[in-house]
Amino acid sequence: MTARTTQRTHRFGPRRMRGRLVAVVAAATLALAGCVSIPDAGPVEEGDGQVPDTNPVLPFAEGPQVGDSPTAIVSGFLTASAAGFASNFSVAREYLTPEASNEWDPSTRVLVFDSGALTPDWDEATNAIQYSVPVAAEVDSAGVLVESTDGTRVPITFQVVENSYGEYRISELDDGAVIAQANFDHLFLPVPLAFASMDTTTIVPDLRWLPQNNGPTWAARELLAGPSPWLASAVKTGFPAGAALEVDSVVVTDGIAAVQLNTESAGTPSQRSLAQEQLTRTLTTLPGVVAVTVTVGGVALGGDGSVALNPAPIPDGDAAAIVASRLGLWDGTQMWVAPDPEGFLPDSASHVARSYGGPTAAFLVNDSVLAASSAIRGGIESLEPMTPELAPPENAMEYTTLYSGNRLVGPSYDRQGWVWTAETSNNGQLVAVRPSGDQADIDARWLEGRTVQAVAVSRDGTRVVVLSREGGQQLAEVAAVVRTESGVPLTLGSPLSVGVDVTTAVDAEWINDLSFAILGEAQEEVPSSLWIATVGGETVLESATVGAKSVTARQGESSLTTVGEDGSVRTRVGTGWEEILIEVDDLEYAG
Incomplete structure (x- = not known):
């Protein structure tokens, strides 16, 4: 078993977050951070959207004290404004002048502290106090979270004045609030808002981070x-x-x-x-x-009872495989392969994909032809066990050419049966085809001129992950899939950047309704990087296996599986990886 090393831990939500707790200069803010512990309840169950009850300890905040200095007023305000998410911000407003209190809107944005000390820069002549805040993420007024790249710092400035009693109060400040990671974890909930796919059958989650109060x-x-x-x-x-x-x-x-x-x-x-x-x-x-x-x-409210939203489909337990020049299915215990009459695959066959509606497969031939075969349509019952002495079939396999292009990326099935691909040197377009001969040229102008590395459609069919490079920069983006009500894909929406700090990547695969894995480029004698990115949430950097060339998953991180350049297949076991198969060219769960 290969040990897994975690290089970057979880930063938000019910799981542990990256970095040490940031210390604000004032002792009051340290006290606030210290009074809240990281929850020890279990994580969200993958795939069911449930949010655990963490029973948060509410932070305690005091109002301003007689004789507080300008820096004490500002640090006390930072403490009280964080605590305000558990109440009504009344204590925080005590640190403001009446005019500033009337104008300040704490819900406009929330800056979540990253690692690093906050040191105030106090201009005694003007009583202006500025902090340079190391930011892990920013949450807007609708609860939409956007991660920040490592090293991001945001300046925040407070203007302090003396009131008629000779006490300092904050007279000018930006809207929003600043909150330490541990307190954010306790006081905010990741909530998947439920919307419907265009065919009104499937739940599409839109993750928001909202106050628990x-x-x-x-x-x-x-x-x-x-x-x-x-x-x-x-x-x-x-x-x-x-x-x-x-x-x-x-x-x-x-x-x-x-x-x-x-x-x-x-x-x-x-x-x-x-x-x-x-x-x-x-x-x-x-x-x-x-x-x-x-x-x-x-x-x-009533209604006609015509709508019943269901979760997106979960791939079944049989993964499609290319092994010994045959198509096959891996059931988690045994490899089953197409019998001799089905014939052998071309030597250049690669990048197998499996449909949701049954064990049909698509694959590339010479990286330029997208093909499909029904050799495994009958499932395991129509296949035979793979044995070491099994000789290659004598005849070539018959397959259907779905699309021909120039250096295509590996195919991805959606739940409606469309098979997606794209040309590596992209002209601003993705392609989706069906075995029936239907073809959809999908407008994605923002990809024009880029090098596309991978395409993966979400299980609900409404979003697509695209890995690409532009000018030497690695990009991981998610875009909405605009379809007709009958499911024909038309175009992609504007891309949403995800997976902050991802370096060179080669493959992407959804692991549940909101998260997907990004596999880094293989390195000699060094485990490949593996990022787990959540749409609207965190990105976690872990390690995969040495020489991994592709990644797949059935449901959740525990099902992550890699295929190596040497033909080894390894799956996640506890905190490490265990080899389960050898001499396999490719293996993919549905999607």
């Missing part, structure tokens, strides 16, 4: 406001324009969250059905919520 209210409010702009063109919502909470509070009693909407929230019967599904799917991910009731103007 009044969490159901925050979540309902943001759900009604709609999806993140980058995702909006690929999803549906049941809430019409003008929909809002009638009472700005969602009350939870005996596990039942009561949501009261205004009269403008009542759309068509099918919209009301979708709205009910969205609220139920979203709020029941919160601690203590098991059911949701929704009223519009005091009347039950």
Whole structure:
């Protein structure tokens, strides 16, 4: 077993975060950080969207003391503003002048401290105090989190004046708040807002980071406001324009969250059905919520019952494989291969992919032809066990050419049966094809002139990960897939940058509804880098295996599997990797 070394730990959410707790100059801020411990509850169960109840210890903040210096006032404010996410910011406002208190909006943005000391720069002549804040992430007013690259620092400035009692107060400051990582972990929840795929069958999560205090209210409010702009063109919502909470509070009693909407929230019967599904799917991910009731103007929301959102499909336990010049299936214990009559694959066959709807496979031939075969369509029952003495078939395999191009990247299936690929030297386009002969040329103009390395469609079919390089820079991006209601892909939305600090990468694979793995370029005698990136969340750097050329997963990090240049297949076991197969050219779960 190869030991795994973790080079960068989790920074946000219910798992442990990167770096030591940042110390603010004032002892008060150190006290705030010290009074909150990192939760020891288990992590979110992968794939079900549940958020654990961490039972947070609420930070305690004191108001300003008589005779406080300007720096003590500012550091006390930083402590109190962080604590305000567990209350109403009333203590934090005591540090401000009345005018500044009326104008300050703490919800505009939240800067999450990264590692490094915060040292104030105090100009005694003007009583201006500035900090250079090492930022791990920034959360906007809608709860959208954007990670920062290592070394990012943001300046924040406070202007302090003396009031009529000779006490210092803050008179000028930027909107928003600054919070240490450990406190952010305790006071904010990662909440997957539930939207619908364009065919109104599948949940599409939109991850937000919302204060635990009044969490159901925050979540309902943001759900009604709609999806993140980058995702909006690929999803549906049941809430019409003008929909809002009638009472700005969602009350939870005996596990039942009561949501009261205004009269403008009542759309068509099918919209009301979708709205009910969205609220139920979203709020029941919160601690203590098991059911949701929704009223519009005091009347039950109702609907026609036409919408039932389901989670995205999870690949089954059989992974497609290329082994001994044959197509095969790996069931986790035994390798099964196509019998002799199916024939042998071309020597150049590579980059196998498996469909969701059944064990059909696509692959590349000479990196320029996207092909498909039904050799494994019958599943394990139609295959034979792989044995060392098995000779190659005498006849060549028959396959269907789906698309011909110039240096294509490995294919990716979506749940609607489309097979995606792209030319490495890209002209601003991805291609999706079906065995029936349908072809969709997908507009992605932002890729023009780049070198594309990998394409992977999310399990709900609404997002696609694209690895590419431009001017020597490695890029990992997620874009919304705009489709017709019948599922035909049309175009990609504007890309969202994910996977901060990713260096040279070669492969990407979704591991659940929100996260995907990025495999770094193989290095001699050194384990490849492996990043776990979450859309709207953190990026974690770990180590894969030496010589890994591709990565796949069934469900969650524990199912991560790599294929090496030497034909070895290794899977995650505990904190390491264990070799489970040898002499395998490629292996991929559905997707």
